[in-house]
Amino acid sequence: MTTARLRAWWAHRQGLDGTLRGASAAEVLERTGWARSVGGSAPYLGLFARAGLRRAAVDADVARLNIHELPSARGCTYVLPEADFALGLAVGAGAPEGELAAAEKHLGVTRAEIGRLCEVVLGVLGTEPLDPAKLRAAAGDAVRSLGDAGKKRGVTTTLPLALGWLQARGEIRRVPVDGRLDRQRYGYVRWAPRTPPSDVDTELARRYFAWAGPASLKHFRWFSGRTAAAAKKAVESLELEPIEGTDLLLPGGLAAEFAAFTVPDKPSYALVAGIDGIHLLHRDLPRLLDPADAQRPAPGGKGTLGAEADPPCHLIVDRGRITGLWEFDADAGKIVYRFFGEEDEALREAVAATEAFVRDDLGDARGFSLDSPKSRAPRLAALRA
Structure with a gap:
């Protein structure tokens, strides 16, 4: 090699x-x-x-x-195929949890408050996209300013916390205002929650090593944001074969193709x-x-x-x-x-x-x-x- x-x-x-x-x-x-x-x-x-x-x-x-931009691995946005919508949302579900926990600790926000705001947002949204300004106006007093403390932490109101929570659950989705992926202007619409796979980490690892193998557990940890223990557990049931002399792993189903592969001239x-x-x-x-x-x-x-x-x-x-x-x-x-x-x-x-x-x-x-x-x-x- x-x-x-x-x-x-x-x-x-x-x-x-x-x-x-x-x-x-x-x-x-x-x-x-x-x-x-x-x-x-x-x-x-x-x-x-x-x-x-x-x-x-x-x-x-x-x-x-057929494809859509969703918060997924490490809470970051990726463009995913429809077949992976549920997995991507499940993989990224921890990010809004962390944001809400930080807001509770530093900004005096409660889960009950965000829960009530989520209900208001769902009641306001339909099939026609609403941008954040219109959504905030429609939600009225249910949206609260977080003052100077919020500005310092990059969260000026409680609305982004509710939107992040609802996106991670698949109850709403962002729609590009002009239909393009290279802009950051969005409206929001109602969506239908999806049932995630029974073993999210294993399913992510299965896809990852098919995309990126040969790759190491360290590489998978970077992509997934999982701990060393969680990454090791995620691959236990996968038939990954080590590449001799390296820490790289390859799905067993690709081993024969990899062995026969030569560098194009x-x-x-x-x-x-x-x-x-x-x-x-x-x-x-x-x-x-x-x-x-x-x-x-x-x-x-x-x-x-x-x-x-x-x-x-x-x-x-x-x-x-x-x-x-x-x-x-x-x-x-x-x-x-x-x-x-x-x-x-x-x-x-x-x-x-x-x-x-x-x-x-x-x-x-x-x-x-x-x-x-x-x-x-x-x-x-x-x-x-």
Whole structure:
């Protein structure tokens, strides 16, 4: 086993080798894992890189609830396929519990108060989305200001606590105001609670190792947010096989395919977001970098690329190896990139295709909700240097 073979296998399982062309958004997410969403372009970029899906097709699947953005692993928002809605909600259920416990301790909020507010919210909501301002007005005195203490903790009223609680239970859901995943403006509607699997952690582990294997228990702990003991228990009933000489585990059903897998001879370039699953499922950046590339300066930062927990820019990946970094210059409508090697025609074609997709379908390729052309300027300058 070599690093190059592991990387190429991960890229293959992630569908970054063209094997998922023509698949639906739900099929891609079921095969490669939930797509992290932070109000940026990552879900669109990931689905385009894997299956060639345009924004209109993805947005239509969102509208049909074939896929949906939900609070799930570690309480973070991901875009999930319909088959995983119940599991995702169950996995993320602990986050609103923790927020409510903190509000009880520091802000004088009681569970009874939030319970009453939840009843009011459910009574107000229907099938037409209400944004937070309209919802607060409709709820009236049931919503209470948390004053300066709340502002310091980032919770100005009791309404977000109730909304988080109801979302985790599947009783309400957020609807993007303009139907897009790369915005953070939402309305809320009533929804139907779903019955979670009987063993949530095991079902999450089963999916995770199919998406990310070979992976370690440490990697699974990062993704799931579970303790060492809980992670170990979650995999006990799974048929995971160790990779000799490593701490990595692979589902037994993939062992024969992995053993026969060889690194493709030809490059297979993909331009994806910095929080794409090829990185974020393990969150172990050096494994995707050659040693020489790990010593490169991080664009817009002070250290080296290999010292970063997460990439400072979007990624160019070839057979699982990070071979370059890129950002989108919204003013020029162009991708600015730095490639870690000698460019070829296949790379230029991949850049051109992604550039056209971002320009024509998205308008910009924001890394996260607060990313902007202005905040991106230092990274663009560093990539051009």
